[in-house]
Amino acid sequence: MTGKFNLKYLSLTITIGLFILMYGLGAYLYTGFLSLQVFLNLFIDNAFLCVTAVGMTFVIISGGIDLSVGSVIALTTMISAYLVQNAHWSPTLVIPLVLLVGSLLGFAMGYMIQFYKLPPFIVTLAGMFLARGLCYVISINSITIDTDFYTKVAQYHIPVGADAFISVNVIIFVAVVAVAVFLAHYTRFGRTVYAIGGNEQSAVLMGLPVARTKVLIYTLNGFCSALAGVVFTFYMLSGYGLHAMGMEMDAIASAVIGGTLLTGGVGYVLGTMFGVLILGTIQTLIVFQGTLSSWWTKIVIGILLFLFCLLQRVFESSKGARDKSTATAQPPGEAQPAKAQ
């Protein structure tokens, strides 16, 4: 038991440590890196990624996966842009509507995964095609938003200290993380999510509402990606079917770097936030460096993922050695779809 908690906090500590280290490296190498605004820009530029990665964290903790988030973000930007710009709807109507659409998509996918026993990978893959396709049905071109409300929100600066600012997106970012931490660690829902990821069969036998919770998790993730889409709309001020291409992989990578195990049961919302910040720092470092091309971001993220997974394996195997002595037998019916040693 203690081993498990050590593992969780240890990998979180390493994630935070790495973030500080990388940021320190930037501050040491480049003048101006340490300024408050550069630090705050990390939050401004990565708010959408963090919002969706938080939802993804819940899905992964429960042992599932969701590949549709990038497309749902694109769909949200597209619907918002179309309704606001071409149909002249009020934003107060559009934003709740897109959040509802995202949640419904998530609910439908969760329902199929739970009640028709379909693999999450495939269901959310089809969901990804559907959402991306719907974008093109609305329009194959990019729609620029220039209505009052969106531009005002996008340009609204909340001053921090003397000469730095944050945007409205950062407020949403922080609120989502706060709510998610509360949900994960202080509610019955959160504990059920961890229980399902630890061992779904045991969770059922314990009488936990597994079916309801699993559908809820995907609904929550759908909501989060739609919210990320709203944040993204504020950030880009346009709707486009090619927005957020491959964002699902960035979200999964942030969660893994943040210490979430893809087998489920272990994960930390705060870790995911730092995972996102690390990805952001890599990008900022490459911008400051100036001569490196953008593909180095991908390579560095790959290397980081590798190091983190390696570390997790080391912890796991040392934990496994301890567990063997206490003889924790797994129930025979428990399938291990993602493990092949």
Add this chain to the structure above:
Amino acid sequence: MTASQPTFFRRLTASKLFWPLVALALMLLFNLVFTKGFFHIQIKDGHLYGSLIDILNRAAPLMLIVIGMTLVIATSGIDISVGAVVAISGALVAMMIGGTLVLKGGVQEYVTLVPMPLAILAALGAATLVGLWNGLMVSRVGMQPIVATLILLMAGRGVAQLITNGQIITIYYKPYFFVGNGFLLGIPFSLYIVLAVLLFTLYFTRRTALGLFIESIGINPKASRMAGINAKNLLLCVYAFCALCAGIAGLIVCSNVKSADGNNAGMYFELDAILAVVLGGTSTAGGKFYLIGSIIGALIIQTLTTTIYSIGVPPEITLVVKALVVFVVMLFQSESFRKVVFNRFGGKVGQS
């Protein structure tokens, strides 16, 4: 009619190949009715032309990847880096061949940087290397397959862009175009490649114990180890083979479009491939695998795409139609969904 009919029906529907074949047949039937000249095959300049040939030719890269992916999924693994491998192999071969048009004594001649066989070998070698790395991570380090291959999905595309220097490399070398566009005895050359790889794989998995070993790793890794199967080396080989298949597919893709794009080549191939395998009846939980089923799955995906284009659906809603068909096929493969539908509408099937 007779008492044996329900059991025959049962036996038929119980076969894993039944539902994928039904889906493919339905799609072809749809084309028979709605697409004019879909089944028309004609001979032009000694080559076979027609929608069916076109589907087969275009599905070639996917069919190749699907063969490797089926084996990986059978070991209860997954390989999401195949798209990146396609990009890497294409980028390497394009960089090494390059090709320029040179005037030699008044005759135009194509010149390569590196001899073509060498370039192809290098690309396939690099692909295999990527696969070995994946296999090493899964079998020796003990990472979950999805994480191990996620690393290369991320970094691989970066590497491909590094090779092409972020640009789209065009190939000017005619002999190389034969790989993806050539015809041999009237049939697209790429189909021979697919057939060769398929027969090779079928032989080794069905005529030797290899297939059983792979299935046993997927069903119960512990028990198969107890039975004396060298799971570690076998996994290593399976991942290397999957990447090699993706590498060959990369050569075909690159030859088809006569250029290499590190950023977009093979985009979402991994998803299409996994989809094809699942449509073909292989469970993502591992165990029993159906190579022919996966090939049918790949053909379903390509037929769907071609059908959508040929019946004049605007390209912008292609993805939506694709998604809806995937949902339908998927739901009918789900046992619990079939139960719900049959109990409601076809009580006879449930009762007999």
